[in-house]
Amino acid sequence: MFFQQMINGLTIGSTYALVAIGFSMVFGVLELTNFANGSFYILGAYLTLTFMNAMRGNFYVAFAISIIGTGLVGALMDRLTLRPMRKKGAPGIAAVIATIGFSEIINNFALVFFGTETKPFPNIFKVGKIRLGGAIITYLQIIIFVVALVLMLVLSLMVYKTKVGKAMRATAQNTSAARLMGINVNHIITLTFFIGTLLAAVAGTLVAMYVESVSVGLASAISMKTFAAAVLGGVGSLPGAMVGGILLGLVETIVAGYISSGYRDAIAFIILILVLIFRPAGLFGQKTQAKV
Amino acid sequence: MAFLEVKDLHVSYGAIKAIQGISLKVEKGEVVTLIGSNGAGKTTTMNTLAGLIKPAAGQILFKEENIAGHDAPDVVSRGITLSPEGRQVFPKLSVWENLDMGAYSVKDPAVRKRGFEQAFSLFPILKERSSQPAGTLSGGEQQMLAVARALMSDPEVLMLDEPSLGLAPIIIQDIFNLIKKINGMGTTILLVEQNAKMALGISDRGYVLETGRIVHVGTGEELMKSDEVKNAYLGGI
DSSP, rough: OOOHHHHHHHHHHHHHHHHHHHHHHHHHHOOOOOHHHHHHHHHHHHHHHHHHHHHTOOOHHHHHHHHHHHHHHHHIIIIIIHHHHHTTTTOOHHHHHHHHHHHHHHHHHHHHHHOOOOOEEOOTTTTTTEETTTTEHHHHHHHHHHHHHHHHHHHHHHHHHHHHHHHHHHHHHHHHHHTTTTOOHHHHHHHHHHHHHHHHHHHHHHHHHHTTEEEEEEEHHHHHHHHHHHHHHEEEEEEEEHHHHHHHHHHHHHHHHHTTTGGHHHHHHHHHHHHHHTTTOOOOOOOOOOOO | OEEEEEEEEEEETTTEEEEEEEEEOOOOOOOEEEEOOSSSSSSHHHHHHTTSSOSSEEEEETTEEEEOOOOHHHHHTTTTEETTTTOOTTTTSBBBHHHHHHHOOOOOHHHHHHHHHHHHHHHHHHHHHSSSBBBGOOOHHHHHHHHHHHHTOOOSEEEEETTTOOHHHHHHHHHHHHHHHHHHTTTTEEEESOOOOHHTTSSSSEEEETTTTTEEEHHHHHHHHHHHHHHSSSOOO
């Protein structure tokens, strides 16, 4: 039973981690709390479903179009709303409100186009499972975990080893110095939004398949939870976002399994608050450095 | 036509006019210094030349092209690089990565490689510290890194904003020796300094800035001898 809960928690936690990474990357570069991730998450799931239906079940192509399309919507959100605000030196809170606004717009469009009811989502990997010491691991769970792990690995390599990744970190640490190096900061920001949003769309699609449904109502809960996961790990830290996401998933599933699924979210957030009382910067966070 | 020429430059922050029509010239191979007290507009001038701030009016002519209002990355790719006030190294990137970012605009790998060799020969300490996060360096080392990082773009004009700020006198001497050495290798230098005496000592020419206007112009020597400059900026030596 415990082992089974751990596996379920790891599965859902790794999808939280994906969204939290995107959140943390954007936060790192702009110090912006992006509340639109939950909407990109459901948008990714809806678009995959729509393209899949349009292409008679070709999941892979539908998935690719969906995550790239959603990524572009994320980049567009920055271009249309956030960049003009930055240009005018708007206070940070204005940008946060803009992400909430953009999120509501997506949710509203989703309600109109995809309907208010929960949509069934096909699980195309319902092909088998492995029994391991009394627990059952489905192929889909393995796929979700592996996809999340590979994406985290690829992203870490990109951020820490490539030129564009270093430029992202440089921009995050000191934007005006980055400009003086010749880094086109606007391109870096657009790319960061694209990647962050794409990750949310990947997670949204995988979870929709896992729970075999998608609904607009998920959006705000996902935004809050992945925000919490990123804070738990230490905002701005990629390893922190990964660990924070996985921990949140584990805690949630274990609480739901052993106590009651009704208390799931409450207890997850109680633990979050407790961690923050003792480690205000999160598990992997460093004391915040003032930006020069 | 001068190598770098600023004509009647105006810069405003909202309603505040920080720079009110300054003009200056830098010839190829020169060391030119801007001195002035706090708030005179030295850093604003440098940031505007570097493309961080857009001027309200005026021209910045570099090799006969007006680059006023061009964005910082474009200015760097044209050959003008600023080492900003307060060093501003990337604290969590390693020394090596900081230098690598300095060469961000350089396409030719041979130029890049030469840049690293030059940086490590001018600043041997940076080689020793190359894998250390820049935030863990001492103030003097960070200043050396900031200068080395700016040099990585292989600039024709190197602008240095207060390279001696907050450093011990013995280190300041090192920094000024290095500036002379860099200039000797053919790089034109535009310097902003509060340490007017040392700066004018290595300068071909200098400009004195006061509340957004240029009030004195002269060779380094002339300005050092001028009573007004002596009293106001050299502590009445």
